[in-house]
Amino acid sequence: xxxxxxxxxxxxxxxxxxxxxxxxxxxxxxxxxxxxxxxxxxxxxxxxxxxxxxxxxxxxxxxxxxxxxxxxxxxxxxxxxxxxxxxxxxxxxxxxxxxxxxxxxxxxxxxxxxxxxxxxxxxxxxxxxxxxxxxxxxxxxxxxxxxxxxxxxxxxxxxxxxxxxxxxxxxxxxxxxxxxxxxxxxxxxxxxxxxxxxxxxxxxxxxxxxxxxxxxxxxxxxxxxxxxxxxxxxxxxxxxxxxxxxxxxxxxxxxxxxxxxxxxxxxxxxxxxxxxxxxxxxxxxxxxxxxxxxxxxxxxxxxxxxxxxxxxxxxxxxxxxxxxxxxxxxxxxxxxxxxxxxxxxxxxxxxxxxxxxxxxxxxxxx
Numbered sequence: 111x112x113x114x115x116x117x118x119x120x121x122x123x124x125x126x127x128x129x130x131x132x133x134x135x136x137x138x139x140x141x142x143x144x145x146x147x148x149x150x151x152x153x154x155x156x157x158x159x160x161x162x163x164x165x166x167x168x169x170x171x172x173x174x175x176x177x178x179x180x181x182x183x184x185x186x187x188x189x190x191x192x193x194x195x196x197x198x199x200x201x202x203x204x205x206x207x208x209x210x211x212x213x214x215x216x217x218x219x220x221x222x223x224x225x226x227x228x229x230x231x232x233x234x235x236x237x238x239x240x241x242x243x244x245x246x247x248x249x250x251x252x253x254x255x256x257x258x259x260x261x262x263x264x265x266x267x268x269x270x271x272x273x274x275x276x277x278x279x280x281x282x283x284x285x286x287x288x289x290x291x292x293x294x295x296x297x298x299x300x301x302x303x304x305x306x307x308x309x310x311x312x313x314x315x316x317x318x319x320x321x322x323x324x325x326x327x328x329x330x331x332x333x334x335x336x337x338x339x340x341x342x343x344x345x346x347x348x349x350x351x352x353x354x355x356x357x358x359x360x361x362x363x364x365x366x367x368x369x370x371x372x373x374x375x376x377x378x379x380x381x382x383x384x385x386x387x388x389x390x391x392x393x394x395x396x397x398x399x400x401x402x403x404x405x406x407x408x409x410x411x412x413x414x415x416x417x418x419x420x421x422x423x424x425x426x427x428x429x430x431x432x433x434x435x436x437x438x439x440x441x442x443x444x445x446x447x448x449x450x451x452x453x454x455x456x457x458x459x460x461x462x463x464x465x466x467x468x469x470x471x472x473x474x475x476x
Contacts, residue, residue, distance in 0.1 A: 137161040139168065144180045174228045182228035191229045193354050195222040211269050225354065236278040245276035252279040280335040284328045292326035299329050336361035373441035377409045380432045384408075387418035387425035390461035392469035401459035401471035405429060409436050411448035417459030417471045 134151040138158040146166060147158075154160055159169060167184050168177065174188035182188050229235075236251035245253040255272050282291075284298035292300045305320035312318045336359070354362050384407055390400045403420045406412035409432070418425070436442065456473035464470045 137166060139166050139181070139184070141168065141172065141176055141181055142178045144178075144184065174230050177228040179226040179228065182226075185228075187231055188228050189231045190226045191235070193225045193227050195224040209269055211267055236276045239276040242274070242276075250279055251276050284326045287326040289324060289326070297329055298326050300324050301327050334359060337363075373410075373436065373439060373444060376432055376436050376439070376441065380409045380429060380436070381407070383425050383428040383432060384416055384418065387422040387429065388416065388471040389422060389425075390419040390469040390471050392461045392463045394461070399458070400461050404455075409433065409441065413448065414453035415455050417456060417473060419461070419471055 135148050136151050136154065137146060137148055138154045138160050139146055141157050141159060146161070149155070149158070151160075159172060162169065167186065168181060168188075170185060170187045172185060174182065174185060177185060177188060179190060182190050233248075236245065236248065239245045239248070239251060242253045245251045253274060253276050255274050256277050281295075281297075284292065284295065287295065287298060289300050292298045302324045309317035353365050355365050356362055384405060387403075387405070388401075394400055398420070400419050400421060401417045403418050403426070404415050405418055405426075407414055407416045458474045459471045460474055461469040462472045
């Protein structure tokens with residue numbers, strides 16, 4: 111948004127706010143969506159930051175972990191890190207070092223869909239260091255052959271050897287640290303060993319020094335180091351969504367979850383179920399009003415209700431199930447711009463025959 115558009119937005123918002131009271135307007139950015147909007151200075155929402163210039167960057171003081179993938183690059187101190195990519199298509203056999211590359215007849219696959227997280231630009235992650243010298247210079251990194259991912263190879267030719275890489279070094283266990291090193295670790299503590307209760311005479315009228323030696327021990331049980339997960343085959347999660355979860359030790363690993371039916375799909379299915387529930391028998395001689403149940407016509411913007419058949423048990427159950435899924439997904443909390451329509455709810459409905467030869471619950475004229 112350039113300065114002219116910004117000032118125009120502020121002017122329009124100022125007209126809207128003038129009826130409610132005076133207040134200085136500021137432009138702010140949403141940390142999750144990147145949206146720009148104008149607010150009264152003292153009414154900026156919690157997850158928004160006030161713009162300091164026309165281009166409205168995210169201030170460096172905002173931690174990278176609070177930013178979404180959409181707003182990460184707006185903070186000059188942050189960058190995106192690829193968490194996991196979900197590929198599509200068939201998967202070729204892995205190439206094992208020292209063996210011949212197996213045949214692969216996979217067709218070209220579309221670009222993978224990746225998930226990202228926002229991290230600080232510096233320092234670089236250990237796995238981003240590509241040379242031994244740079245890796246060895248970092249105390250928190252180590253260089254070696256740790257895993258052999260799938261590598262490109264030429265069919266019928268020997269597979270390339272397993273490449274050496276850099277990875278984050280597992281922290282030294284507390285028991286291997288001396289007293290000085292132990293004091294620098296927040297997860298360790300120095301424990302003095304118990305001395306004998308009886309004084310051993312040193313021949314000078316005093317006691318010999320305590321022979322016991324202290325030991326460094328973990329303050330709390332330290333979880334085992336996180337395992338390294340090899341990339342799964344490209345067809346591992348077809349029709350699903352790869353989600354990164356943490357186990358009880360705080361280690362991240364991927365899981366494949368089925369893609370849930372979205373809010374728009376649920377709404378469309380609900381409207382179709384309402385139309386099915388309107389089916390009725392126009393020639394019924396029963397002494398009850400068949401079109402006697404009033405339901406919402408839609409889940410999004412339920413402005414005008416509809417009468418349906420009280421005997422459409424299967425369709426009515428489907429409506430209840432779809433509404434339950436709708437609420438479970440939190441679709442009712444979505445901000446939707448509903449049309450400003452006035453609707454007079456029908457007071458009754460009659461089962462009238464349609465051109466298709468079946469009855470349809472039709473609202474009676476008011």
